[in-house]
Amino acid sequence: MDEDAGSMQRIFNSGAGAIVTKSIGLKPRDGYLNPTVVELEHGILNAMGLPNSGIDFFKEELLELKKLNVPVIGSIFGKNEKEFVKLAEKIQQFGADAVELNLSCPHAKGYGLEVGSDTKLVKDITYKVKNKIEIPVFVKLSPNITNIIDIAKSAEAGNADAIVAINTVKAMKIDLELKMPVLSNKIGGYSGKAIKPIGIRCVYEISKNIDIPVIGVGGISTGEDAIEYFLAGASAVQIGSGIYYRGIEIFKFICDEIEKWMIKQGYNDLSEIIGAAHL
Amino acid sequence: MNYPKITKITKTTEETFNVKTLMFEYLGDITPGQFFMIWIPGIDEIPMSVSYLEKDIKGITFKKVGDATKALFELKKGDKIGVRGPYGNGFKIEGKKILLVAGGTGIAMIAPVAEEIFNKKISTSIILGAKNKDELFFENRLKKSDLEIYVTTDDGSKGFKGLATDLAKDLIKKNRFDSVLTCGPELMMKKLYEICLDISFQASLERYMKCGIGICGQCCVGKGLRVCKEGPVFDEKMLKNIEDFGIFKRNAAGIKIKF
Numbered sequence: 113m114d115e116d117a118g119s120m121q122r123i124f125n126s127g128a129g130a131i132v133t134k135s136i137g138l139k140p141r142d143g144y145l146n147p148t149v150v151e152l153e154h155g156i157l158n159a160m161g162l163p164n165s166g167i168d169f170f171k172e173e174l175l176e177l178k179k180l181n182v183p184v185i186g187s188i189f190g191k192n193e194k195e196f197v198k199l200a201e202k203i204q205q206f207g208a209d210a211v212e213l214n215l216s217c218p219h220a221k222g223y224g225l226e227v228g229s230d231t232k233l234v235k236d237i238t239y240k241v242k243n244k245i246e247i248p249v250f251v252k253l254s255p256n257i258t259n260i261i262d263i264a265k266s267a268e269a270g271n272a273d274a275i276v277a278i279n280t281v282k283a284m285k286i287d288l289e290l291k292m293p294v295l296s297n298k299i300g301g302y303s304g305k306a307i308k309p310i311g312i313r314c315v316y317e318i319s320k321n322i323d324i325p326v327i328g329v330g331g332i333s334t335g336e337d338a339i340e341y342f343l344a345g346a347s348a349v350q351i352g353s354g355i356y357y358r359g360i361e362i363f364k365f366i367c368d369e370i371e372k373w374m375i376k377q378g379y380n381d382l383s384e385i386i387g388a389a390h391l
Numbered sequence: 392m393n394y395p396k397i398t399k400i401t402k403t404t405e406e407t408f409n410v411k412t413l414m415f416e417y418l419g420d421i422t423p424g425q426f427f428m429i430w431i432p433g434i435d436e437i438p439m440s441v442s443y444l445e446k447d448i449k450g451i452t453f454k455k456v457g458d459a460t461k462a463l464f465e466l467k468k469g470d471k472i473g474v475r476g477p478y479g480n481g482f483k484i485e486g487k488k489i490l491l492v493a494g495g496t497g498i499a500m501i502a503p504v505a506e507e508i509f510n511k512k513i514s515t516s517i518i519l520g521a522k523n524k525d526e527l528f529f530e531n532r533l534k535k536s537d538l539e540i541y542v543t544t545d546d547g548s549k550g551f552k553g554l555a556t557d558l559a560k561d562l563i564k565k566n567r568f569d570s571v572l573t574c575g576p577e578l579m580m581k582k583l584y585e586i587c588l589d590i591s592f593q594a595s596l597e598r599y600m601k602c603g604i605g606i607c608g609q610c611c612v613g614k615g616l617r618v619c620k621e622g623p624v625f626d627e628k629m630l631k632n633i634e635d636f637g638i639f640k641r642n643a644a645g646i647k648i649k650f
Contacts, residue, residue, distance in 0.1 A: 113605075113606065113617075114608055116641070119614075122615025134645075140645075148436075149602035149607060163601075287395075287397065296436075355605070356606045360615075
């Protein structure tokens, strides 16, 4: 629900504070053939293959959102710093309020994780992008690495304004009847309930080791899930698969649940609980 | 859970030279107008409306148009496919006198609607629109229900020569229909929608789909209406706010393609 202006407007009207776009590249991409999404027992497995209309076609959707005053975080993906810089400049020009560097897609050759697991590349890309644009730069990280703290530190060293953690967890589903992987790309990224403990751990470790804010994402479908991320050190959260579990109303539900929890626990301000688990 | 159930094809029927029906075991109730995601292993997974909806046997009827339907066309009895669904909302059947308008492969989705309406003893007229007599199917099937059947072909090789919408316009003038339900080429449905301004109207839209379960956003129309979830059937009130209707669809990359 992040591909066209109408959908993003609907999500915003459902109570989301801002919308992260589908990851946008320089050229149109169809993505992989179906099956691209399959529901599993404890989460959702997908390998969309970064389908997107390309930045020049996406301009129209961004301008439309700008007209409607919907805060937009433009997610972009590129092969190298040159591509990232070009995309960041354009997405700023088209009205994005912040840019998120997708350095973590687990299933697109030459993109995402393949760029985002190299500390030097992460620092250089972040630094170059940051130097060229005015809007805040977020760096989205993958849990599919052993050195997530080092990667987060590299992004911070590149002057990132925030870290977003985590992207999906690399995974596979094999069908027993057909004895073959279900996804056309075979390997995909796992999201939903099952990955929340992984996200919590990553956010906890990252926020303990860096000074810039962390945005938590991964398996959030209730207010309590969001609060757990806040306690781990997240200053904000993102929701994707949760829409499947609770419908588009999920944003309103979660805000209400967070508020209820805070009243019950005697908190007045969310900042009181951010990173509270570190103490 | 939205995981494909692997099932064997129990029967295949060639309806025309390029339209085929596949029957397979799949339990559950279906509202006419709902669809399945059909997985052709190793090829693709595509949305497909349900054309036969008995309790334990279901059927799909489709035309060879792309790689996926070509592969599906080649499948034989005993071959395995993956099926998940049913998805979407289906048609709401209301009123005492209903007009159904089916164009091309839209006949596949409208046929079970017609049978359901017939079973409810509601007076029904149905227009089957095809390019020519060789592309017409399900006429004999529908004759088993007591319906007023009209056939139109573009070249006049069978029935009324001309567009289904021309005949519909005529029928609407002469009769008082409570409701018009349609499935077919979008430009045909748009024209019909314009003809039916003061009659309750429902149209089934088709868009490129990926997840089928309302998360990916690929099939959204208007202000974030998901064809897989809020659709595929939309009524006149919703269609009024879907600026895409009859104007553009999106390809796999999300780029607008004009009709």
